[in-house]
Amino acid sequence: MLSTLVFLPAAGGLAAALLCRWGIFRAGRVAIVFALATFGLSIALLVDFDSGQRGLQQVEDFTWISELGIHYKLGVDGINLFLILLTTLLWVASTAGSLLQSWEKPGLYFMMLGLAETATLGAFCAQDLALFVLFFDLMLVPFYFLIGIWGGPGRVQATTKFVIYTLVGSLLMLVAAIATGILSTPDGGQTTFVISELAQRHLSTGTQEWIFLFFAAAFLVKMPAFPLHAWMPDAYRAAPTPVLAVLSGVLSKVGAYGFLRIVLPLFPDASVHFQELLLMIALASILYGSVMAFTQTSAILVVGYSSIAQLGFITLGIFALREEGAQGAVLQMVNHGLVVAPLFFIIALLAARAGDTDDLREMGGIAFRAPVLAALFLIVALATLAMPGSANFVGEFLILTGVLKAKIVFALVAGIGVALAAVYTIRLYQRSMHNPVGEAVESREMSVRDGLVLVPTVAAILVLALYPQLVLKRSEESVSNSVQQAHSLTIGSQTAEVRP
Numbered sequence: 001m002l003s004t005l006v007f008l009p010a011a012g013g014l015a016a017a018l019l020c021r022w023g024i025f026r027a028g029r030v031a032i033v034f035a036l037a038t039f040g041l042s043i044a045l046l047v048d049f050d051s052g053q054r055g056l057q058q059v060e061d062f063t064w065i066s067e068l069g070i071h072y073k074l075g076v077d078g079i080n081l082f083l084i085l086l087t088t089l090l091w092v093a094s095t096a097g098s099l100l101q102s103w104e105k106p107g108l109y110f111m112m113l114g115l116a117e118t119a120t121l122g123a124f125c126a127q128d129l130a131l132f133v134l135f136f137d138l139m140l141v142p143f144y145f146l147i148g149i150w151g152g153p154g155r156v157q158a159t160t161k162f163v164i165y166t167l168v169g170s171l172l173m174l175v176a177a178i179a180t181g182i183l184s185t186p187d188g189g190q191t192t193f194v195i196s197e198l199a200q201r202h203l204s205t206g207t208q209e210w211i212f213l214f215f216a217a218a219f220l221v222k223m224p225a226f227p228l229h230a231w232m233p234d235a236y237r238a239a240p241t242p243v244l245a246v247l248s249g250v251l252s253k254v255g256a257y258g259f260l261r262i263v264l265p266l267f268p269d270a271s272v273h274f275q276e277l278l279l280m281i282a283l284a285s286i287l288y289g290s291v292m293a294f295t296q297t298s299a300i301l302v303v304g305y306s307s308i309a310q311l312g313f314i315t316l317g318i319f320a321l322r323e324e325g326a327q328g329a330v331l332q333m334v335n336h337g338l339v340v341a342p343l344f345f346i347i348a349l350l351a352a353r354a355g356d357t358d359d360l361r362e363m364g365g366i367a368f369r370a371p372v373l374a375a376l377f378l379i380v381a382l383a384t385l386a387m388p389g390s391a392n393f394v395g396e397f398l399i400l401t402g403v404l405k406a407k408i409v410f411a412l413v414a415g416i417g418v419a420l421a422a423v424y425t426i427r428l429y430q431r432s433m434h435n436p437v438g439e440a441v442e443s444r445e446m447s448v449r450d451g452l453v454l455v456p457t458v459a460a461i462l463v464l465a466l467y468p469q470l471v472l473k474r475s476e477e478s479v480s481n482s483v484q485q486a487h488s489l490t491i492g493s494q495t496a497e498v499r500p
Contacts, residue, residue: 013114020107078478116142151238158238169218176214212270222255285312290420317399325402332395364435391464
C-alpha cells in the first residue's frame with residue numbers, strides 16, 4: 001500500500017501531462033482524480049492502523065543497493081501517520097485550488113505538483129536514511145519549477161534564495177547521512193542505512209555532535225527557523241497560492257519530523273548536549289516570528305512569520321525531550337498544516353476583492369456581505385491563536401507542559417509567544433474583515449467552488465478540536481520510543497549534577 005501511496009501522485013502528474021498534451025483530458029481533471037485517490041489510500045491507512053501494535057506497520061523492505069547497505073524500506077507508525085494524512089488532504093485542496101486558475105503549460109504544472117507530493121510522502125514514509133535523503137532532496141526540484149515558472153513578481157530572486165539555502169542544507173545532510181552509516185559500522189560488520197538498525201549502533205559523543213549539527217542545519221532551513229529563514233519572505237510572496245499552501249502547510253513539517261525520526265533516536269547524546277541550543281533557537285523563532293507578524297502589512301507575510309513562531313513551538317516541544325512535549329509537537333504539526341493552508345486560500349480571496357493586493361491597509365469591511373467567508377476565516381483564526389477548545393490549544397498545552405518539566409525558564413518565555421499570537425491573529429482578522437471598506441474592495445461572498453477548497457480543511461480543524469485524541473492515542477507509543485533514550489540521558493545527567 002505504501003509504495004502505491006507514494007508513487008501514485010507522480011504517476012497522476014505524468015498522466016495529466018501526457019493526456020493534456022494529446023488533447024484527451026484537461027490536466028487538472030486528471031490530477032484531482034489522482035489526488036483524491038491518494039487521499040483515499042491515506043484514509044485506508046488510518047483505518048487499518050492498529051494503535052496497540054508496537055513498531056512499524058505496512059512495512060515494505062527490499063535490499064536496494066546491497067554493496068552500500070541501502071534498503072528501499074517504507075513504514076508507518078504514530079509519528080508519520082497523520083503527517084501522511086495531512087499531506088494528502090492538503091494536496092487535494094491545492095489541486096482543487098489550482099483548478100480555479102488558468103496556467104501556462106498546465107500539463108507541466110500538474111506534473112510538478114504530483115512529483116512534489118510523491119517526494120514529500122516518500123520522505124515521511126522512508127525508514128532508510130539514504131532513502132530519506134533522496135526524497136528530501138527530490139522535494140527541491142518540483143518546488144523550484146513551481147515557484148520559478150508560475151510564481152509572481154520576484155520569482156527569480158525567490159527561487160535563487162530557496163535553492164541556495166535548501167541545497168546547502170541538503171549537502172550537509174548528505175555528508176551527515178553517509179558519515180552515520182560508515183562510522184557506525186563495526187569492524188568486519190555490514191554497513192547499513194536502515195534507521196532501526198542504526199539506532200542499535202553506537203557512535204562516539206564527538207561524532208554524534210558534529211553529525212547532529214549538520215542534520216539540524218538542514219532541518220532548520222527547511223522549517224524555516226530563525227535565523228535560517230531568509231529565503232521565506234521572497235518565496236512566500238512569489239509562490240502561487242496553491243503551491244504556497246503545501247509549501248508552508250506540509251514541506252515545513254519534514255524538517256520537524258526529521259528531528260523525531262532521525263536525530264533523537266540516532267544521536268541521543270548530542271540531542272542532550274545541544275538541547276539548550278535548540279531550545280534557544282526555538283525561543284528566538286517564537287519571539288522573532290511573533291514580532292515580525294505583528295509589524296507586517298502584507299497578509300501573506302503575517303501568516304509566513306507566524307509560521308516561524310509556530311514551528312518554534314514545535315521545535316520547543318521536541319527538544320523538551322519529554323513525551324508530553326514531543327506529543328504536543330506532533331499534534332501541532334498537524335494543526336499548523338490544517339490552519340495555514342486555508343489561511344493562504346482565504347488571503348487570496350480577500351486580495352482578489354481588494355484590487356489584487358494582500359496589503360491589509362487596502363482591505364476591510366466585507367464581513368457582513370460575505371458571512372460564510374467571514375465565518376470560515378474566524379474558525380481558522382481562532383484555531384491559529386490556540387483558543388481553548390481547539391486542537392491547537394491542546395498541542396501548545398502539551399508542549400508547554402513538557403518544557404515546564406524540562407526547562408521552566410524556557411516555558412515562561414515561550415508564554416509570551418502565546419499572547420503575541422492572539423495579537424497578530426486578531427489584527428489580521430480585524431483589518432481584513434471589519435475595518436472600513438477599502439476604496440478598491442468589492443464586497444461579495446465566496447463561490448461554491450471556493451467552498452469546495454476551504455470547507456474540507458476547516459472541517460478537519462473542527463474534527464480535531466472535538467477529538468484531539470485521534471492523533472494523541474495513535475502517536476503516543478511511537479513518540480515515546482523516539483524520545484526515550486535522550487530523555488533517559490537527560491535524567492541521568494540531572495541526577496549526576498545533584499550528587500555531592
